[in-house]
Amino acid sequence: xxxxxxxxxxxxxxxxxxxxxxxxxxxxxxxxxxxxxxxxxxxxxxxxxxxxxxxxxxxxxxxxxxxxxxxxxxxxxxxxxxxxxxxxxxxxxxxxxxxxxxxxxxxxxxxxxxxxxxxxxxxxxxxxxxxxxxxxxxxxxxxxxxxxxxxxxxxxxxxxxxxxxxxxxxxxxxxxxxxxxxxxxxxxxxxxxxxxxxxxxxxxxxxxxxxxxxxxxxxxxxxxxxxxxxxxxxxxxxxxxxxxxxxxxxxxxxxxxxxxxxxxxxxxxxxxxxxxxxxxxxxxxxxxxxxxxxxxxxxxxxxxxxxxxxxxxxxxxxxxxxxxxxxxxxxxxxxxxxxxxxxxxxxxxxxxxxxxxxxxxxxxxxxxxxxxxxxxxxxxxxxxxxxxxxxxxxxxx
Numbered sequence: 001x002x003x004x005x006x007x008x009x010x011x012x013x014x015x016x017x018x019x020x021x022x023x024x025x026x027x028x029x030x031x032x033x034x035x036x037x038x039x040x041x042x043x044x045x046x047x048x049x050x051x052x053x054x055x056x057x058x059x060x061x062x063x064x065x066x067x068x069x070x071x072x073x074x075x076x077x078x079x080x081x082x083x084x085x086x087x088x089x090x091x092x093x094x095x096x097x098x099x100x101x102x103x104x105x106x107x108x109x110x111x112x113x114x115x116x117x118x119x120x121x122x123x124x125x126x127x128x129x130x131x132x133x134x135x136x137x138x139x140x141x142x143x144x145x146x147x148x149x150x151x152x153x154x155x156x157x158x159x160x161x162x163x164x165x166x167x168x169x170x171x172x173x174x175x176x177x178x179x180x181x182x183x184x185x186x187x188x189x190x191x192x193x194x195x196x197x198x199x200x201x202x203x204x205x206x207x208x209x210x211x212x213x214x215x216x217x218x219x220x221x222x223x224x225x226x227x228x229x230x231x232x233x234x235x236x237x238x239x240x241x242x243x244x245x246x247x248x249x250x251x252x253x254x255x256x257x258x259x260x261x262x263x264x265x266x267x268x269x270x271x272x273x274x275x276x277x278x279x280x281x282x283x284x285x286x287x288x289x290x291x292x293x294x295x296x297x298x299x300x301x302x303x304x305x306x307x308x309x310x311x312x313x314x315x316x317x318x319x320x321x322x323x324x325x326x327x328x329x330x331x332x333x334x335x336x337x338x339x340x341x342x343x344x345x346x347x348x349x350x351x352x353x354x355x356x357x358x359x360x361x362x363x364x365x366x367x368x369x370x371x372x373x374x375x376x377x378x379x380x381x382x383x384x385x386x387x388x389x390x391x392x393x394x395x396x397x
Contacts, residue, residue: 011091018181027201041069050177055294082107105142119195121154229303230339304353
């Protein structure tokens, strides 16, 4: 039996299992998950497979074979896996990177010792702008100065468009490895960053101008998602699910028009990458996907973590900054910002997201404080934003 090529994947969470792991397993790879959560790692090693449940009108189960796991604190084994991998991926979120970077660096060093010409591509399955530059800075700081980083490490940015719902405790108790997801299964990733041949796997969509596609995800998908939560909450704080908000024609139109305004920003910034009709089609497809009742996506989940989602480079403020830079209109996006400032949704237990308490504290000191400290607008930009906020007809302090 021929040995399968190996993907080492940091992060056995929802995106790791339902998306990256699924694509590579189905593409003929062995998938080795690295994670800190022992029950999941133990279950992967005990069973060697898991199920992805595609949630729609009729659920569909996909079995994912050829998988195993290694605990992140088993340093020796993790390093050995990286040293012998065909490709590496990471899907751990910002909080998990502090654990992952030193392990990856040690794995790269071991790989260089045993095979000094063997390049390793790292698929960065994280929703962040300029992820390649960030990863390069962090990894280089942990590697010897004479390590040939540019020759041996490919940093592959991605655009993660797959949506995964919150799973109830009863679902996880039923099967710790099963994961729910929508049917969308396309991984957009940077074509030009690979140091080795791009894997020939169904679902991979390499793009030459990756920055454009990262911005499309942020300014259309993420912004539209957030707009639904924030506008929906202000319209009716009792709404629980996204589909409830989008069933209201007024909310649907406001969200769609916000996404269309963001589309104009993308068309101006990347005229050779997108057409208006392509972006309109993408917007209408997303709005259909946002209304998938089977996903059970909540307004709380999509809207919470305000300090991050209203930060300078993120979905709302990032789009506003780019519009200002390009001299384009952004009033509809500012309306979303105004709604976000009033977002007070709570989880099933009746609690705010922990970080949102600090956000509300800053907001209560005044809009100027929030625009400066959270959004990082300068004085001139704050005046521009406040003009737009005043016409948004949403009560602010």
